[in-house]
Amino acid sequence: MNTQSNIDIKKFVETFENLTRLQKHNQNLMGIKKSEARVLLCIEHLSQEKDCNITVSSISKNLSIASPTATELVKNLTDKGYIERHINKNDKRFVEITLTNSGKKIVHKITEYYDALFSGLVEKLGKQQSELLIELLSTVNIYFNEWYSNMN
Numbered sequence: 001m002n003t004q005s006n007i008d009i010k011k012f013v014e015t016f017e018n019l020t021r022l023q024k025h026n027q028n029l030m031g032i033k034k035s036e037a038r039v040l041l042c043i044e045h046l047s048q049e050k051d052c053n054i055t056v057s058s059i060s061k062n063l064s065i066a067s068p069t070a071t072e073l074v075k076n077l078t079d080k081g082y083i084e085r086h087i088n089k090n091d092k093r094f095v096e097i098t099l100t101n102s103g104k105k106i107v108h109k110i111t112e113y114y115d116a117l118f119s120g121l122v123e124k125l126g127k128q129q130s131e132l133l134i135e136l137l138s139t140v141n142i143y144f145n146e147w148y149s150n151m152n
Contacts, residue, residue, distance in 0.1 A: 040083070057070075084099075085097055
């Protein structure tokens with residue numbers, strides 16, 4: 001490798017480490033874990049789809065997390081009163097998940113938080129740089145997904 005490549009790689013590593021540190025500083029959102037917030041947002045998203053029965057399995061698949069992890073998060077959110085579990089009327093083997101009124105309220109607050117956060121970023125970057133950032137981050141995401149899937 002040439003020196004320029006080493007400098008660029010170091011900058012990449014440093015930038016990604018800084019982004020990782022940002023995540024660690026803000027592990028809670030609206031009094032719940034970010035992982036729980038992601039589950040609530042996922043349930044809200046899935047509830048908008050027609051004929052979608054929301055189950056632990058569908059949450060697990062949608063968020064690309066292990067089923068036991070999804071089960072634990074669903075249990076925590078049920079205990080906190082943000083979601084309810086109901087036995088499917090047509091097939092008693094399935095348990096469907098819905099947001100409670102409290103769950104809907106916190107999803108609204110989380111959505112407002114993210115809207116404000118990213119609206120501020122778009123304002124700072126401008127439309128063109130924001131669109132470029134989205135494109136670049138999508139490419140980075142694809143690259144890392146391919147990289148890690150090839151390692152397994």
